[in-house]
Amino acid sequence: MAELTYREAVAAGLAQEMERDDSVYFIGEDVAAPGGVFKTTGGLLERFGPRRVRDTPISEEAIAGAVMGAAMTGLRPVGEIMFSDFFATCWDIVANQIAKTRYMTNGQVTLPLVIRAANGGGLRFGAQHSQSVENWAMAVPGLKVVAPSNPADVKGLLAASIRDDDPVIFLEAKSLYPTKGEVPDGEHVEELGRAVVHGDGEDVVLVALAAMVPRAIEAGERLRDEHGIGCRVVDLRSLVPLDVSTLLESVRATGRVFTVEENPRLCGWGAEISSIVAEEALYDLDGPIVRITTPHVPLPAAETLEDATIPSASRIVDTVVKEQ
Amino acid sequence: MAELTYREAVAAGLAQEMERDDSVYFIGEDVAAPGGVFKTTGGLLERFGPRRVRDTPISEEAIAGAVMGAAMTGLRPVGEIMFSDFFATCWDIVANQIAKTRYMTNGQVTLPLVIRAANGGGLRFGAQHSQSVENWAMAVPGLKVVAPSNPADVKGLLAASIRDDDPVIFLEAKSLYPTKGEVPDGEHVEELGRAVVHGDGEDVVLVALAAMVPRAIEAGERLRDEHGIGCRVVDLRSLVPLDVSTLLESVRATGRVFTVEENPRLCGWGAEISSIVAEEALYDLDGPIVRITTPHVPLPAAETLEDATIPSASRIVDTVVKEQ
């Protein structure tokens, strides 16, 4: 086991797969010589050369389109969209073309591609560089959506996403880039669609994703220690495929569900979770399903404002204590 | 009262507001001389002249951007995006710029604009020309989202949207264009954020929008007549603002909620409705909240396939009978 940052785990995952498979290519803005604006892809150019690791113009539609065209004709490309907010500039290629082409062609076309992006807030970048858009991607049939919460998962899930034969939107939580964690040595590949449960509290389940996972875990510890409320945290890890079994198990075990979402409220992924529970496990509930989300506002920039907008461990604790 | 088609009501609403207010302008692709590809805007060019009704190049970002820039500097423009699927080609302007600018500028900028689009399936156009994207828009803080189900609402809600000082995404159900209905004579303006309830059945509430409303109403009649199940149908009319009071009243009155959504399942607006009910009215429920949606697949083109994919009155009836 080596200790890596979340940031380093990105390059580690890419390197592992590029080493293994010549058809894996990687393109994006400032990704090659500069090593990425978040320094997530340093060293790849040196290791795999300027053809397999390549800087593009500021042309998100060209990046997404190139990745799609290459995936349908023999490569297994990875594209970077620098900030997930910029998916909006190539949403047509992603949501209308990449997501639908296999289906529309009755399976003639296969698209083994990954598009990575830095997602979410915490760096005081303001409303256009801090969005959590995992729900945008989840809403589009034909996209898989992966969002790791720790370095080991970054590496293992990125590897799994690259090996997957379907298009995967891989969302890295930019606030987690500096965080550290143990990453297994040697080849490390996880499975898409398998949630992980932290803790075994029997009072409440907190369903979380990506940057919200460490906050939920911290809240869970405080709820146990300070309020005697037993929590378990479900780290969904991928929204599509979604591990509904683990979710429903945890509902049965606790009877109380709280979602912890970084995306703004309306049509967030927590709404989907809530609707699944309300449809399939209503009688297992001991009380309302509560959603803790970024309120339905664009994200403000200033530190004080941003911190008060995105769900924090304290807000989770307070909400659970109040509602429970 | 005059009988108009849903299609004609679009032009009627636009004409009413352009007559009233010189600052209302209208642009889009093939909207002026051709009168719109769905023939929704015929006659406007002749009546208001080539400056106020204008054809654009095929440049959705330019349309959305022009409308935004004009709205912040004194016009009250209406833009048309021909098919709502094409929002993806200008999603950055819509979701990142239009939706966020008022907030980011601390209220310095006001954006009284409307973007209209033909939304949804039913015309066998396939996956890239048939999407219901109301949930895409609902998910973005800063956008109002309106989706009328009948000609009177088309006119009245379009007028209200144009008068509204916030950006409104106005989604016309393309399958309803040929349908007819009474439209009040003279000036007709509705209020945004007020749902309408059809029927007073006490067993079940069907929550529907746009093209799903007539299907829900038909299903409600069949459920009453053929199965003795008393239904009421809530026509939401706008997703933002959302009439939660009317929704919760209908939940209290019936105890059973079914959403009828044309958007594909994951993160559809029905998930949001379900999560509100599960959080705020759990104890009023007599059974699970059931979502009837287009399954989470891109929409297929052939008649037989499309008809079996989008929720139909029969599917609603069958689902309610089975689940109730």
Next chain:
Amino acid sequence: MSVVARWAREAKLDDPTRLELYSKLSEIRQFEQRAYDLFLQNLVAGTSHLSLGQEAVAAGFAQAMRDDDFTFCTYRGHAHTLVRGASMTGLMAELLGRSNGILAGKGGSMHLTSVENYAMGSYAIVGSHLPIAAGAAWAAQERGTGQVSVCFFGDGTTNIGAFHEALNLAAVWKLPVVFVCENNLYMEYTPIASVTAVEHPGADRAAAYGLESLIVDGNDVDEVYGIATTYLERARDGGGPALIEAKTYRKGGHSRADPAKYRPPQEVESWLARDPIILYRSRLLELGVEEKTLDDIDSEVLTAVDRATEEAKAAPPADEELIHADVWADGGSRWRN
């Protein structure tokens, strides 16, 4: 400012090539006319966009392409898919929403695709396929296959952002892709001239990407074949992309029931007089080809179109089971366990 290719008129095409070109023209013409008839008989649901009048562009390029070169086209893609060798029955059945459709009914008229024939798809959102075609060219370049990607689109498409991004990327990366702008003077119902800042929407933009300005008579299949051959070979040899503007005209409306009343009668007349098939037929006769040879080709094609029509009409409607198939590479649509 613009180079009009005179390649074909000067070079000597051999007879077999000329007959193959004629055959492709005939195939498109008769297929499209049949599609229109079936629409009038109310057998085609949804929309459809015919290439009647524009046949020479599809035919000339297809003739010049290597079997494994890629075609990317638009909703106006029947012709481009057909001439790559896609099953005529499969295409016709797709228009009719039948189970033997080339996409089993899931895609419809606007999304015709035949990967086994390297027809990589018809794209219904204006402009999106240009970067995708560039991507296929990028893969070909990296894999060293010598394949060229050919991307067809209309005049109206030159004003959307994806056009710009794709052209620049292709030029910078010297990708083996040939972009073909079929300028038929109209978008849907709006004349391109009224919404475009330059006269030649394709050719006048080429310099912005460091490319030559190229215009070809899109109704002259020899000219098209000539310019296609030239720039396909150049791209194949590492010479990078080209942007070719083919001037042409559609005989009918933009789609289905559009009567195209917005076009000045004189304009229509003068273009109909330059019908690519009439033009080519008379050239071939002048060159000494027997009339019967051409008639035989036409009737062979007719037989094929008849058979395709019958096979399509005889098939059951698209199979509802497929609604849940092929969202994912595993063949299914499950998003949960």
Next chain:
Amino acid sequence: MSVVARWAREAKLDDPTRLELYSKLSEIRQFEQRAYDLFLQNLVAGTSHLSLGQEAVAAGFAQAMRDDDFTFCTYRGHAHTLVRGASMTGLMAELLGRSNGILAGKGGSMHLTSVENYAMGSYAIVGSHLPIAAGAAWAAQERGTGQVSVCFFGDGTTNIGAFHEALNLAAVWKLPVVFVCENNLYMEYTPIASVTAVEHPGADRAAAYGLESLIVDGNDVDEVYGIATTYLERARDGGGPALIEAKTYRKGGHSRADPAKYRPPQEVESWLARDPIILYRSRLLELGVEEKTLDDIDSEVLTAVDRATEEAKAAPPADEELIHADVWADGGSRWRN
């Protein structure tokens, strides 16, 4: 192929104009240096993109603009907003996330806006503001106000789709908008030359929209002022849009802590030698302006920067109440009843 404006060198500028230009240069320089200092003191959260080295573009244009002409700029927008007359305290406070920020802390460095000064916003997503600026020009045209919209962006922005769509629309509608490409040779860390198909990313694209190819020395504030005056007037008089490429260079990195190591030392040196403020100062001295006059301007500016800094630092952090304010025109954020 490209026209380099010589307007300013030839025309005689009067002294007051020249001193105002100098004053604007000084204001930007000192404001930006202070912003950098505050960042080094860890007082600026988030990111920031300075215009050090590029001051002449902002100064020259602002000087040429009518008070009610619109400015649209990017995340690198401190300078452009400041020179339109926006409150220096408000801007400084915004960088520091204070309650007296010009956006009350809600926007941050990348979104500076001062509508009362017709600074219509700083846009942080590359390219998006070009069509928006065109829209403001469209409204001005329709309302007959004689206002011109001026839109600043970088070299890297010329490769994104929105650039293309905005330029075409502006040209077709003859909108009163001047697009200004500040070519500082780099995007973030990647040289523009490595990803662009033409040498002059702005000027070489102008012809694609029927516009003149215009290049100006962006480090010479007189030249900038000259070309700005010419094309603003032309746009105001109904002559339509212009696209001007200003060659310039940033002294430091792309943003915050970027040490800009990717730039060849010689290139950096040669550009630093052409620092727009040093250049202009020596020109003014040559023209007989007293050194003291310039020193006095500098120290007045310094006093203003000091005061702004103090007022910003003294203010409380942004007010959490505002989180729920101004999503909507009614001042609130309610999406439900």
